[in-house]
Amino acid sequence: xxxxxxxxxxxxxxxxxxxxxxAESLHRLxxxxxxxxxxxxxxxxxxxxxxxMAVETGRIQSPGGxxxxxxxxxxxxxxAKEREALVWRQLRDGFEYRVAPDRxxxxxxxxxxxxxxxxxxxxxxRPGRVLAGxxxxxxxxxxxxxxxxxxxxxxASVLPEADxxxxxxxxxxxxxGSSAVVPLAGQVDVALQLLEQSPAGAHTDWAIFQDLxxxxxxxxxxxxxxxxxxxxxxxxxxxxLGVTNVANIISVAxxxxxxxxxxxxxxxxxxxxxxxxxxxxxxxxxxxxTARWAWLQGAEDGxxxxxxxxxxxxxxxxxxxxxxxxxxxxxxxxFLDDAIPAxxxxxxxxDVIICLRPRDMILLEGTPQSGVFREPLSGSLGARVQMHTNxxxxxxxxxAGIGVxxxxxxxxxxxx
Numbered sequence: 001x002x003x004x005x006x007x008x009x010x011x012x013x014x015x016x017x018x019x020x021x022x023a024e025s026l027h028r029l030x031x032x033x034x035x036x037x038x039x040x041x042x043x044x045x046x047x048x049x050x051x052x053m054a055v056e057t058g059r060i061q062s063p064g065g066x067x068x069x070x071x072x073x074x075x076x077x078x079x080a081k082e083r084e085a086l087v088w089r090q091l092r093d094g095f096e097y098r099v100a101p102d103r104x105x106x107x108x109x110x111x112x113x114x115x116x117x118x119x120x121x122x123x124x125x126r127p128g129r130v131l132a133g134x135x136x137x138x139x140x141x142x143x144x145x146x147x148x149x150x151x152x153x154x155x156a157s158v159l160p161e162a163d164x165x166x167x168x169x170x171x172x173x174x175x176x177g178s179s180a181v182v183p184l185a186g187q188v189d190v191a192l193q194l195l196e197q198s199p200a201g202a203h204t205d206w207a208i209f210q211d212l213x214x215x216x217x218x219x220x221x222x223x224x225x226x227x228x229x230x231x232x233x234x235x236x237x238x239x240x241l242g243v244t245n246v247a248n249i250i251s252v253a254x255x256x257x258x259x260x261x262x263x264x265x266x267x268x269x270x271x272x273x274x275x276x277x278x279x280x281x282x283x284x285x286x287x288x289x290t291a292r293w294a295w296l297q298g299a300e301d302g303x304x305x306x307x308x309x310x311x312x313x314x315x316x317x318x319x320x321x322x323x324x325x326x327x328x329x330x331x332x333x334x335f336l337d338d339a340i341p342a343x344x345x346x347x348x349x350x351d352v353i354i355c356l357r358p359r360d361m362i363l364l365e366g367t368p369q370s371g372v373f374r375e376p377l378s379g380s381l382g383a384r385v386q387m388h389t390n391x392x393x394x395x396x397x398x399x400a401g402i403g404v405x406x407x408x409x410x411x412x413x414x415x416x
Contacts, residue, residue: 039072040205048072048205050195053372053383076367128217130337131224131243131287133323134358140181140366140390147364147392148178177394179364180238182223185388186215192381195372209370212387216368221339224363224393225287225354243356244404246396250274250355254409261299261308264409269330271355271403278400279357286329287337287354293326295416342412350410357401366390 040048051065140147157170188211220240227242243249252274254267275283288296299308325333332355344350368389376384395402 038075039068047195049208049370049372049385052370053195053374056372128214129221130323130335130339131358132217132220132363134285134335135224135361135363135393136359137363137365140364140392142366144181146178146180147394148176149362149394149397151177151397177397179240179392179394181390181392182238182240183388183390184216184219185386186212187384187386188212189377189382189384192374192377192383195383208385209387212370212385213368216387216389218339220391221337223391224395225337225339226341240391240393241395243354243361243395243402244352246399246402248399250278250400250403252403252405253407254405255407256409259409259411259413261296262301262303264296264299264405267407267409268353268405271353271405272330272332275355275357275401275403279360279398281357281401283332283355283401283403284357284359285325285332285355286334287340287356288334289340289342289351290336290338291342291412291416292340292351292353293334293336295413345406345408345410347411349412350406350408351412352410353405355403355405357398360398360401362394362397364392 040046046062046065046068051062051068054062054065055069152172154170155172157168159168161167188208190208223240223242225242226244227240228245250271252267252270254264256263272283297308301308323335326336327334337354340351340354342349342351344352366389368387370385370387373384373386376382
């Protein structure tokens with residue numbers, strides 16, 4: 001069976017063209033930057049999780065598994081360095097950095113899942129990483145329990161200078177932006193036979209990793225939006241600080257007993273306006289629930305009874321790791337983020353619309369680590385597959401770059 005035919009069978013595609021495009025993408029993901037074939041790649045004969053269980057537990061046979069895992073570790077280390085170099089090249093807007101992070105989480109690098117699983121998941125059409133995909137991202141340094149960055153509050157003063165006059169002086173003031181390193185972990189129990197009898201192509205690997213990664217991405221996104229920031233002095237119980245809970249952000253209230261799109265329009269426009277005044281730079285995008293966007297698009301303008309659903313299309317490039325905007329609003333792209341709750345406010349029946357500059361924020365992610373354990377389920381021929389990753393985020397680096405529209409007018413309407 002060809003790669004194209006196999007994908008069509010797995011995914012149920014009817015279009016030969018679409019199936020061919022996916023098969024071509026998988027072929028690219030089967031090789032590293034030098035063109036060498038990856039150890040664990042789409043349609044390979046070896047299962048990453050089966051080799052991992054064979055080496056860790058010795059309960060099943062997988063000839064050559066240890067050597068494959070070592071070679072895989074070398075390939076993942078090289079890919080990590082290439083991705084880190086790409087992040088540094090893409091930085092813009094005067095971002096300051098003082099460290100050279102390393103993706104290595106201690107030892108045992110072959111416990112990082114194969115690159116093609118990460119990449120294939122990232123290119124799939126799933127809700128999940130939205131704000132996480134827009135923030136400036138770094139690898140999380142190893143051996144740390146919290147991240148601290150200096151934040152300059154009052155900056156230096158520079159003015160036109162007359163001949164022989166005193167140079168203006170303004171001392172800077174600073175504070176610290178910090179984040180605990182938060183572990184995100186999950187596990188699934190699977191029948192031992194599934195790993196022992198993994199088919200060529202290791203499709204069981206795909207299903208397990210997809211399930212765990214979707215859960216991890218959903219929790220990370222929720223934390224970035226509405227996390228409550230546990231004490232960084234006690235990292236074991238901490239959460240990330242969500243953008244809606246950052247202190248001193250722009251907050252605009254829309255108050256209405258019977259909300260309308262036309263009534264919301266003026267308060268909505270005040271959010272980017274106040275960000276521009278306070279941050280001295282414009283916002284970069286909007287975040288809102290899919291249902292909120294649909295409600296706003298179906299709302300009428302109040303005079304000619306025309307719906308607001310007149311969209312502006314945006315194209316922000318073809319980076320697989322960056323989410324696609326659904327449209328534009330007031331000149332800025334709109335990203336649909338269903339991690340925004342619909343249970344906010346005093347009545348637990350409101351959502352919010354967020355306007356912000358993601359490039360003002362920093363997300364640090366560790367390499368996902370996985371393991372297979374037989375002992376907890378040895379009495380039922382089962383295996384426990386765990387995955388965990390460590391994350392940190394500095395969302396309050398520039399609070400003036402975050403704006404939120406909230407209030408009674410943001411009550412979720414019936415059907416939305």
